[in-house]
Amino acid sequence: MSNYLFLVEDPLQQTYDAIVVGSGATGGWAAKQLAEAGLKVALLEAGRAVTPKEFTEHMPAYKLKYRDHSPEIVRTRPIQKQCYACMEYNYEWFVNDLENPYSTPAGKPFTWQRLRILGGRSMVWGRQSYRMSDNDLKAASRDGYGDDWPLSYADLAPYYDIVENYVGISGAAEGNEMLPDGKFLPPMKMSCGEIRLRERVKAKFGYTVTIGRTAILTQNHKGRLQCHYCGPCERGCSTFSYFSSPFTTVKDALASGNCTLITNAVVSQVNMDNAQNKASGVTYVDRLTRQVKEVRGKTVILCAQALESTRILLNSSTREYPSGLANSSGALGHYLMDHVVGGGASGRLADFKVLPDANEPARPNGIYIPRFRNTPTSGKHPRFIRGYGFQGGAGADFNFDAEGYGASFKKAVKEGVYSISMGAFGESLARWDNYCEIDRGLKDAWGIPALRISMTHGDNEHALMEDASATAAEMLEAAGAKDIKVQANVEMPGMAIHELGTARMGTDPKKSVLNPYNQAHDVKNLFVMDGASFVSSACQNPTLSMMAITVRACDHLIDRFHKTDV
Amino acid sequence: MKRREMIRASLFAGAAAAVRPPLSAAQSTAMPSELTPAQSGVDASKDLSAPGWKPLFLDEHQNETLIILSDLIIPATDTPGAKEALVNRYIDLVLAAESSEAQRSFLNSLGYLDGESIRRYRAAFRYLKREEQDDLLHALAYPRTASGWSGEADATPDLGHAHFEALKQRIATAYYNSQIGTKELGWDGAFAHGPYEGCTHPEGNHK
Numbered sequence: 001m002s003n004y005l006f007l008v009e010d011p012l013q014q015t016y017d018a019i020v021v022g023s024g025a026t027g028g029w030a031a032k033q034l035a036e037a038g039l040k041v042a043l044l045e046a047g048r049a050v051t052p053k054e055f056t057e058h059m060p061a062y063k064l065k066y067r068d069h070s071p072e073i074v075r076t077r078p079i080q081k082q083c084y085a086c087m088e089y090n091y092e093w094f095v096n097d098l099e100n101p102y103s104t105p106a107g108k109p110f111t112w113q114r115l116r117i118l119g120g121r122s123m124v125w126g127r128q129s130y131r132m133s134d135n136d137l138k139a140a141s142r143d144g145y146g147d148d149w150p151l152s153y154a155d156l157a158p159y160y161d162i163v164e165n166y167v168g169i170s171g172a173a174e175g176n177e178m179l180p181d182g183k184f185l186p187p188m189k190m191s192c193g194e195i196r197l198r199e200r201v202k203a204k205f206g207y208t209v210t211i212g213r214t215a216i217l218t219q220n221h222k223g224r225l226q227c228h229y230c231g232p233c234e235r236g237c238s239t240f241s242y243f244s245s246p247f248t249t250v251k252d253a254l255a256s257g258n259c260t261l262i263t264n265a266v267v268s269q270v271n272m273d274n275a276q277n278k279a280s281g282v283t284y285v286d287r288l289t290r291q292v293k294e295v296r297g298k299t300v301i302l303c304a305q306a307l308e309s310t311r312i313l314l315n316s317s318t319r320e321y322p323s324g325l326a327n328s329s330g331a332l333g334h335y336l337m338d339h340v341v342g343g344g345a346s347g348r349l350a351d352f353k354v355l356p357d358a359n360e361p362a363r364p365n366g367i368y369i370p371r372f373r374n375t376p377t378s379g380k381h382p383r384f385i386r387g388y389g390f391q392g393g394a395g396a397d398f399n400f401d402a403e404g405y406g407a408s409f410k411k412a413v414k415e416g417v418y419s420i421s422m423g424a425f426g427e428s429l430a431r432w433d434n435y436c437e438i439d440r441g442l443k444d445a446w447g448i449p450a451l452r453i454s455m456t457h458g459d460n461e462h463a464l465m466e467d468a469s470a471t472a473a474e475m476l477e478a479a480g481a482k483d484i485k486v487q488a489n490v491e492m493p494g495m496a497i498h499e500l501g502t503a504r505m506g507t508d509p510k511k512s513v514l515n516p517y518n519q520a521h522d523v524k525n526l527f528v529m530d531g532a533s534f535v536s537s538a539c540q541n542p543t544l545s546m547m548a549i550t551v552r553a554c555d556h557l558i559d560r561f562h563k564t565d566v
Numbered sequence: 567m568k569r570r571e572m573i574r575a576s577l578f579a580g581a582a583a584a585v586r587p588p589l590s591a592a593q594s595t596a597m598p599s600e601l602t603p604a605q606s607g608v609d610a611s612k613d614l615s616a617p618g619w620k621p622l623f624l625d626e627h628q629n630e631t632l633i634i635l636s637d638l639i640i641p642a643t644d645t646p647g648a649k650e651a652l653v654n655r656y657i658d659l660v661l662a663a664e665s666s667e668a669q670r671s672f673l674n675s676l677g678y679l680d681g682e683s684i685r686r687y688r689a690a691f692r693y694l695k696r697e698e699q700d701d702l703l704h705a706l707a708y709p710r711t712a713s714g715w716s717g718e719a720d721a722t723p724d725l726g727h728a729h730f731e732a733l734k735q736r737i738a739t740a741y742y743n744s745q746i747g748t749k750e751l752g753w754d755g756a757f758a759h760g761p762y763e764g765c766t767h768p769e770g771n772h773k
Contacts, residue, residue, distance in 0.1 A: 055605075056602075056604045058757040060745075061743045062611050062745040064603070064604055064610060065659075066660060067656065067744075068743070069660050070663075088602065088604060089602060092605065188764070189763060189764025190764050190765060191765055195764075226760075227760060228757075229759055229761060230759065357752065358752045358753035359752065359753060359754050359756075360762075361760045361762040362759070398742075398751060403707070404707050405638065405640075405703060405707050405734060406638065406639065406641055407643050413738075413742070414750075
């Protein structure tokens with residue numbers, strides 16, 4: 001602790017049964033499960049609390065000074081603004097990039113989009129919720145690349161059930177071999193263009209187009225109201241219709257009477273009782289006063305988001321663990337993944353004469369095409385392993401790109417255009433040389449050493465996006481689209497905002513950081529229950545799986561805790 | 567809105583929130599500076615129509631040119647146009663806060679318009695007759711097509727069209743994000759429009 005000027009110790013402070021670091025999708029679940037099981041939990045959040053009073057989903061853009069073109073975002077959020085959800089309405093939910101630096105090597109840009117506020121990114125997430133199958137979890141056995149997960153779909157399925165039943169996922173069962181069905185609320189409806197795409201893609205390719213499976217309620221569910229289709233979920237929801245942890249899991253954890261929420265707690269490191277080789281708690285910097293404080297706990301659970309959890313471990317090195325806590329394997333920081341995005345296509349369905357309607361309910365969801373490459377029935381693709389899924393949508397939009405000017409332009413805008421588009425999310429292979437480390441020359445505003453993130457998409461990811469672009473164009477053509485524009489770039493890593501890996505789980509302590517229950521091989525009362533534990537990325541949006549894995553790990557922890565075995 | 571007013575607005579918002587917070591009182595309250603103006607409940611929709619408005623960035627000639635241009639691109643029809651929507655004032659506000667590159671780029675486009683106007687009519691755009699303004703815009707509004715003789719596309723970039731598109735983009739964005747423009751698109755001013763019905767056509771007949 002020599003790098004801190006003062007350390008505040010509260011002599012009356014209790015020792016918690018569990019310290020959960022991070023209050024997002026996974027931290028909220030950990031706090032809920034453990035507190036409801038009777039453990040005394042401290043839930044630490046680096047940001048402030050959030051209240052529905054600051055939700056702005058019903059505020060029209062003309063009430064904003066800059067109508068959503070605020071220079072404040074450019075000044076303080078030059079990285080965060082790359083996220084579509086960071087806008088003049090809500091930019092204060094996103095981290096201030098000037099206070100939260102990280103570095104990247106020359107020629108390897110990485111965009112790291114994050115929130116520090118109660119609920120973390122669950123406040124603004126895309127809400128798409130898909131299960132992984134054994135085609136994902138055991139992919140290495142099937143194509144020889146990388147490592148299998150140390151758990152199977154049968155291990156996860158009951159936990160997917162628990163999470164889906166609580167969260168409320170709307171969707172349609174399809175019986176698809178790559179995308180297991182779940183416990184769904186009624187699906188949202190498809191537009192005309194989407195139904196045509198579904199019919200034509202099934203007829204021509206044999207692939208499934210389904211409505212997005214989304215963590216948005218289509219009927220009242222466990223005290224929350226169904227979606228009212230106003231559209232911009234990422235500005236907050238006054239009816240709590242999309243899943244965010246502050247108004248669900250965290251609320252339950254606090255209601256149990258066993259959870260103490262500590263906001264503005266920027267955790268810098270896990271503290272160790274070296275004699276017993278056990279974690280003894282965490283040190284944090286009060287975000288507002290800059291005071292350094294300590295919380296003691298019998299177990300420490302990191303749910304800070306993949307890169308942040310790993311940063312905390314790397315910053316917690318001791319004499320016994322000189323290259324980062326619980327890093328005897330050397331794997332900590334390595335195998336960073338983020339879905340590859342950028343491939344896709346868009347076009348016009350010219351024969352649909354539907355006028356755009358500013359008052360039409362706005363469905364905050366799209367369509368999904370589950371992975372169809374390298375499946376058990378498709379055979380092996382000659383150019384790449386694994387695959388991608390498509391997300392997209394079709395509907396009538398105002399035609400702001402109409403040509404010309406004057407009264408005819410004004411009219412053309414309102415006549416609209418029926419557009420259809422789809423973009424791919426591709427699997428990001430786990431590679432040792434995609435990694436993060438501590439940048440010794442860079443600290444954040446709280447004096448905590450910052451990360452240096454080194455990641456590129458490889459040949460396989462590029463091949464996935466090329467195939468996705470060509471295939472998207474073929475599918476749109478089959479649907480009768482005109483003016484098809486192919487999007488064939490590969491976005492920089494981080495753009496999918498699906499960071500995974502860096503503290504992978506496995507059965508072999510020499511090759512992995514965590515055991516199959518998210519427990520550090522090296523330090524038995526230390527857990528990482530977030531995306532850091534992923535062995536492979538699959539191509540599905542990962543949050544649902546992260547939550548299921550967390551609930552499973554908590555079951556294990558609770559069981560061991562009562563046997564005093566952690 | 568002045569900073570002090572913003573803080574006051576957010577204090578009132580805080581008082582209202584006390585009615586029924588969904589979470590326990592253990593929550594710390596946010597500092598005013600940690601809410602966006604929108605999250606504090608600030609309504610800036612009347613800012614631009616304040617009496618005594620003066621441009622922050624544009625000079626008088628540029629501002630007058632922009633008013634005329636915007637009203638040609640989005641004129642009043644049976645609904646109000648860009649001039650009434652104070653599109654020039656919004657663009658001025660945004661420009662004042664933008665990078666010098668973005669500012670220069672905008673002035674270059676506006677300057678190109680005047681340059682073409684002087685070349686063709688020996689007068690700046692704002693002083694032309696309405697028909698002349700219309701003729702000039704018409705020449706710029708549509709991309710040049712390939713010359714029929716060589717059969718090859720014109721390799722030189724269509725600079726005039728690019729400048730026109732840049733200006734039009736600014737004006738259209740400003741207009742359709744204004745209160746008048748939102749009404750032009752038919753928005754009735756209410757949210758919560760559900761449920762989403764999707765396709766209601768009979769099977770296989772999506773027209």
